[in-house]
Amino acid sequence: MEWICVAEAIPESIVLVAYNDKQFIKSFIVRGCYFKKQEQESEDEDHFDYDEATDKYYIPEGWYECISNWDDYSSVKIQGIVTHWMPLPPAP
Numbered sequence: 001m002e003w004i005c006v007a008e009a010i011p012e013s014i015v016l017v018a019y020n021d022k023q024f025i026k027s028f029i030v031r032g033c034y035f036k037k038q039e040q041e042s043e044d045e046d047h048f049d050y051d052e053a054t055d056k057y058y059i060p061e062g063w064y065e066c067i068s069n070w071d072d073y074s075s076v077k078i079q080g081i082v083t084h085w086m087p088l089p090p091a092p
Helices: none
Strands: 015-021 027-035 049-051 056-058 062-066 075-077 080-087
Touching: 015 062, 027 080
Parallel strands: none
Antiparallel strands: 015 027, 015 080, 027 062, 049 056, 062 075
């Protein structure tokens, strides 16, 4: 498997994401995904986009780190510049 530049393609599922953190000036690799505009609904009314036509709240478009061990959140917005992604390797 090879890294794919985000300028070439955006994935449709959970993948490995490489990004540069703005605050710590470090590079990270995490499990992540890209949510398109109005793709993922949200129950939280404070930090998300509201669509009057559907009367629903949506997670803002962008890259998110996927988290499987938190009770309250399944993903958090990546605060950095995503440069590349690759499909997840097969499980052992």
